[in-house]
Amino acid sequence: MSEKGLLGLTCPRCGGTVPVPEGQALVICPFCEMRSVVSGERGVRRYQVPLRVKREQALESLRQFLTRGVAIARDTLRRAEISEAFLVHIPFWAAWGQGVAWAFGQERVGSGENKRYVPREKRALSEVSWNEVACDVGEFGVRRISLEGRPLEPFNSDQLHYSGMVFEPVGSPERALESARKSFEEWVASRVKLSRTSQLFTRILGARLGLVYYPVWVLRYLYRGRAFQVVIDGFDGQVLYGKAPGNVLYRAAMLVGGMAVGAFVAVDVPALIVSLSDDSDILGIALISLAAGIGLMVAGWQKFRYGEQVEYHRYKANQESASGLGGDLLDVKDIVREVQRFIE
Template identity: 20%
Template sequence: MPDVLTCSQCGAPLPVEQGRQFVTCQFCQAENFVDKRQAVLHYAVRDTLGAESATAALRRWMAGNDTIKGLDQSARITEVAFQLFPMWLVRTEQKGVETVVLEPGAALTVTELMELTIPASAMEPYDHTLDGQAIEPTVPLDTVYKWLGENHKIPQAAVQEVSLVHVPLFLAKYEHAGRGYTAVVDASNGRVFANVFPSKWEAPYQAIGILAFIAYFCAALIPYIGYANSGEEGIILGLGAYAVACVVLAIPIFALAAYVSHKV
């Protein structure tokens, strides 16, 4: 381990003391983040959404197809708070194939945030005026390397570059039917992340499926009944009746499904 930490951009020595810190290189002005004995470049993604636009994005998501119908009307948004969330961005290369892996730098409130994407063009050098809103990373790089091996089967030797990226987010809390929920709005593009939310009720669809199965099973018995009653002639009549029954049965089943789909 070298005693002198160097800037991950220009290689100049960094004026670093013990522990992890945010350090600006005196030579190239690059923002470095120091984790134990390693310095990595430190970026922030610029936020383009204010709290109002983020709330509007949340309402649109609530009105969308993932959530229960009318959630945008019935939910009460209680809090929309801005924060810069730390993510470790790891560029790896194995057999000529480059992969970018994102790992959380702090405890995730919404695990769906793992699906976050960070376009390289949106990354800017971290600015210390952001310190007040930035959540300090609590996941050390050693843990990130361990996750790479365990979850992605990527050895540490394949790591080309590691950066710390502070991502702008709105943490939103809302209530629906007496329960509290949390969602996260990406403040750079308005994408909404949530793992638990009032979702569409699946039971009515299952009930319709069972009903349809029973109805068609009964209809399929018609030719047998025809045969039992009047032999071969009965089969032909029964098959004709069966064909008609299949078409007729489809109407109420589709109508019911459409009704349920409209309701929930």
């Protein structure tokens, strides 16, 4: 038996790397002295996504991001001063499986007086995948990534540490797999959604868990004495997360335009509709127009209120708002949906 230890296993208590001598089933963490049993093939397999984007390519992606859209201050690229540029490898819990779902209930067909519900049975069978960050890297703004089209290479600890900073995972694989199963079930259930569901069955087949180390470039720059950060995908060079100073003129235009157009849609359009007819269907359209106008005014105010700093997420976490500011943001579609429910 070789005495050479295998690296790559993580202590479930402290997160430190535990060397595992070949053939040994019981190991002791050198940091917290916790004893663990090596589970062999049942353990979590580790992979890494290859680095294909060099530093200069990442800087070019940053320059393109700073000139993207009118919401970012126009002189950002000219005044930006790069303060830091470094590579990190972030671990992600990743799971794959096959989702199956059956739903029995009723589907709404027709509208108005012809509206009715007919019995329906829906089935879905699909390959499903899931991932979430395996450590606390909130400062980088990356909570999830896409592994579609990414080759998964065997984990090489020495190679990753040589190329950049490597974060170690925290938390248990069991908890990650349970989160993956829950996400799988919610997703596959959405594929068989009915107007009225009486019975729903979901099954996840062959679920397997892995740990994937993903390369990202972290670029930090200064603009008028303020610090900003952009995170670049180390595989395809796309921006995963970024912050930039907002455009003052754009904010003002969104506020004025949102209030003007919103007031027209909320007040003038409903008044015109009601004056043309007193039919109940016409009244419902007027209420929808009122709600849409209010939504436009709120949206314009939000653009002005939160536009001082532009924040971009390529992949948004399921439980986070679109702006990344937290809380419940008023949405035009939500308003219209509630009005339609009221009318029905």
